[in-house]
Amino acid sequence: MKLLVVENVVKKFGGLRALDGVSLEIDRGEFVAVVGPNGSGKTTLLNVINGVYKPDEGRVLFEGRDVTKLPAYKRAALGIARAFQVPRPFPDLTVLENVVVGAIFNGGYDKRRAFEAAEEALRYVKLYEKRNQLAGKLTFNELRLLELARALASNPKLLLMDEVMAGLSPTEIDEMVRLVKRLAEERGIAAISLVEHRMRAVAQLAHRVVVMHQGHVIAEGPPEKALNDPRVIEVYLGKSWR
Ligand SMILES: Nc1ncnc2c1ncn2[C@@H]1O[C@H](COP(=O)(O)OP(=O)(O)OP(=O)(O)O)[C@@H](O)[C@H]1O
Numbered sequence: 001m002k003l004l005v006v007e008n009v010v011k012k013f014g015g016l017r018a019l020d021g022v023s024l025e026i027d028r029g030e031f032v033a034v035v036g037p038n039g040s041g042k043t044t045l046l047n048v049i050n051g052v053y054k055p056d057e058g059r060v061l062f063e064g065r066d067v068t069k070l071p072a073y074k075r076a077a078l079g080i081a082r083a084f085q086v087p088r089p090f091p092d093l094t095v096l097e098n099v100v101v102g103a104i105f106n107g108g109y110d111k112r113r114a115f116e117a118a119e120e121a122l123r124y125v126k127l128y129e130k131r132n133q134l135a136g137k138l139t140f141n142e143l144r145l146l147e148l149a150r151a152l153a154s155n156p157k158l159l160l161m162d163e164v165m166a167g168l169s170p171t172e173i174d175e176m177v178r179l180v181k182r183l184a185e186e187r188g189i190a191a192i193s194l195v196e197h198r199m200r201a202v203a204q205l206a207h208r209v210v211v212m213h214q215g216h217v218i219a220e221g222p223p224e225k226a227l228n229d230p231r232v233i234e235v236y237l238g239k240s241w242r
Pocket residue numbers: 013016018036037038039040041042043044045196
């Protein structure tokens with residue numbers, strides 16, 4: 001059974017069809033990059049998957065269960081985690097405390113298990129040494145890792161990542177993407193990541209690339225195939241491949 005199935009989803013904002021019949025299937029442990037020009041519907045797609053928006057048409061199934069009408073917090077409890085583009089930590093709590101909060105609220109753990117999960121997540125993203133530091137003192141890159149650790153500590157099955165790469169150096173972007181890929185492969189956590197910066201380099205590391213344009217999926221498949229699809233080249237024509 002597929003981990004996630006998005007079926008013919010339509011999401012309208014007034015007269016605009018931000019998603020116009022989008023279908024998508026994700027397997028366990030798959031790292032999928034969603035690319036597409038500004039305004040193509042990528043963020044709206046993540047919002048429909050995690051329950052921020054209810055679609056006007058279509059369904060979202062998670063582990064075979066229809067979650068289309070479930071609110072975001074209930075989907076989080078089922079294992080759909082979101083790592084936001086702009087991390088919003090509690091600056092006056094320590095790094096460890098920030099992750100514990102995520103584990104208790106989204107992972108449903110008791111305090112002891114939450115601490116264990118938080119420490120493990122911090123080791124994974126290599127922030128463990130900074131666990132007792134105030135989150136407000138972290139660098140931008142470290143904040144991104146903290147945001148990832150928070151999502152991880154909730155024991156997700158599916159990790160949704162907004163453009164986590166914005167504002168990072170090319171080396172940091174590379175490290176972050178490899179980390180997410182490793183999570184997918186070692187832990188079986190599926191990840192859907194929106195990619196705009198260094199699109200070509202980042203998307204090439206994904207198991208599969210989904211290309212969106214004007215609310216439609218115009219191509220998908222292994223990176224080489226999807227990125228070289230004639231429709232995709234046309235959409236990006238005139239823009240530099242980074
Ligand atoms: N809450 C909203 N109200 C009205 N229109 C919206 C809303 N959210 C998104 N849109 C519109 O829907 C379309 C798709 O937006 P979306 O943010 O999903 O695109 P995107 O591919 O993520 O692009 P970007 O990277 O620029 O955010 C855009 O035309 C956008 O202006």
